Amino acid sequence: MKDHQFILVDYLVKHFSGTLSQTDLQSLQKIFEDDPTLRDQWEKYISQGVKSSDAQFWSNLDLDQARTKILTYEPTRSAIRSVSNARIRNLQIYVGIAASLLIFIGIALFVNLSDRDKQIVADQVYHYKNDVLPGGQKATLTLSNGQTVELSQEQATLREQHGEQLRITDGQLYYKPNSAQAELATLKNTLTVPASGFYRMVLPDGTKVWVNSASELSYPLAFGKSIRKVELRGEAYFEVAHEKNRPFLVSTAHGDIKVLGTAFNLRAYNSAASNVTLINGSIQLTNKNKTTKQIIPGQKVEFDGHDMRISQANIEKEIAWQxxxxxxxxxxxxxxxxxxxxxxxxxxxxxxxxxxxxxxxxxxxxxxxxxxxxxxxxxxxxxxxxxxxxxxxxxxx
Known part of the structure; x- marks a missing residue:
């Protein structure tokens, strides 16, 4: 039985490195006939196991050396406990085949993947060299004291200076207003969304913002009495809380967008031009030349430091990412x-x-x-x- 388990490990490595031959498959069938439980373990492993698209990694595994070490050494419970819980959960799939040897391979694989991009995976369908997983909900929040916090969908509560409370609920960042402290208007937070990410948040005034990949939004912990101003580099969709006497201003590299209460999509990456699409409400756009235009719902404006071009927008296209x-x-x-x-x-x-x-x-x-x-x-x-x-x-x- 132990010999069969060790042979199965060899075939697993060949499977992941793409070198499993027809002769190997025939040998596998014989092993499965002798011990049907190994077929179940094989199928479970190749369908649920951690897969590497790096054939060189699997080819370089020294299985003979691993066997020698494992046959003369049995890991202690304390050694296994030293592996993080997340790793142990993933390594449990190895144990049913050849416990010690597969734990060796598993640890080696996790060490290898720690220096790799986890978005890169094997392509199982289309025959590319590898595949890349899509982005997800992630961002980095820079607090007013310069501290950075990694954000995800998990629920959490953060505290800013002066006791301001920030919380993450249902994958969205919320600010609890504390208007009694005027000094909060001078303290800024910055939400940075990396490539392959997006994030949702609610600003201190109740404005909802969806921030797209490779974007950055800066804003105060509390807005001033006369204006609500934020700065955007990248793309975001805004649903602005209506306040008649306190307009909302979004500042970009190419100009400013002034609104009262409305929904719009703004794309302002560091390219030749930016564009804003109005979904409902009203906005006023002022470019760096101080030229001002007002648009109506359904219109789109492309703008840079000099010109503004208004056209009819395809709303579905502009907000599809959101x-x-x-x-x-x-x-x-x-x-x-x-x-x-x-x-x-x-x-x-x-x-x-x-x-x-x-x-x-x-x-x-x-x-x-x-x-x-x-x-x-x-x-x-x-x-x-x-x-x-x-x-x-x-x-x-």
Missing amino acids: QGYFYFEHDRIQDIMEQLARWYDIHVIYQGPITKKTFGGSISRSVSLAEALELIKRGAGVEFTIDKKTVTVNKNK
Whole structure:
């Protein structure tokens, strides 16, 4: 039985490194016939186990050395307890096959993955070199004293200077107003959302904000008496709490948006221009040249430091990210890949002439990168390769 377990480990390593041959499969069938319980363990492991797309890692595992160590040494309970609870939960899937040896492999794999990007996984369907998982809800909050806190969906309560309370509930950051302390208006927080992330929050005045990937929002712990001002770099969707005598101002690199109570999407990355789309209410836009325009719901303004261009907006397209999907409408491949680059945190390379063909359609932001690329390439006339987090775009021949 022990020999069969050790042989099964060899085949598992071959499976994950992509070197399992037809002869190996025949040998496996014989092992399963001799001991049907090993078939169950094999299937459970390959379906639930931690998988590595790095064949070199699996190929470099020294199983002979591991066997020698394990046959002469049995880990103590205290040694096993020293592994974190999270790791033990993941390593339990190894124990049913060959306990000590698989724990050795498991620890080696976790050490290896600690230096790797956990978004990179094996591609099981589309035959890319690897796949990349989609982004999720995550951000970093910089408090007024410079301390940084990693945010996720887990419930938590934080405290700022002067006892201001911040809490995370249902994956959303809330501020408990404390208007009695005027000094709070001089204290700033900054919410930084990395590539492959997004986050939701409610500002001290009740304004709701959805912050997209690779974006940064700065705001005071309490707004002043005459104006509510925040600063945005990146993209965010705002539902502004209505206050007739205290307008809400969003400052960007290309201009300021002034509102009373409304919903709008603002994209203000460090590119040639920004744009704002009004969903309802009213906004006034002032660019760096002090030119001012007011738009009505359903309109979109592209603006930089000099010009402003008003057009009719496709509301569904502009706020699709906030609803959890990509929406493309006659979009160039460069614009499509720019959105994917932020959500999957990838680097995009174009090889050869860039196609002029445009693409339309919608894709859930919950799918893996490989699935998204497969959907796009059918209509955009391109081919893709994935190498870790680098995607190469080739025009179809």
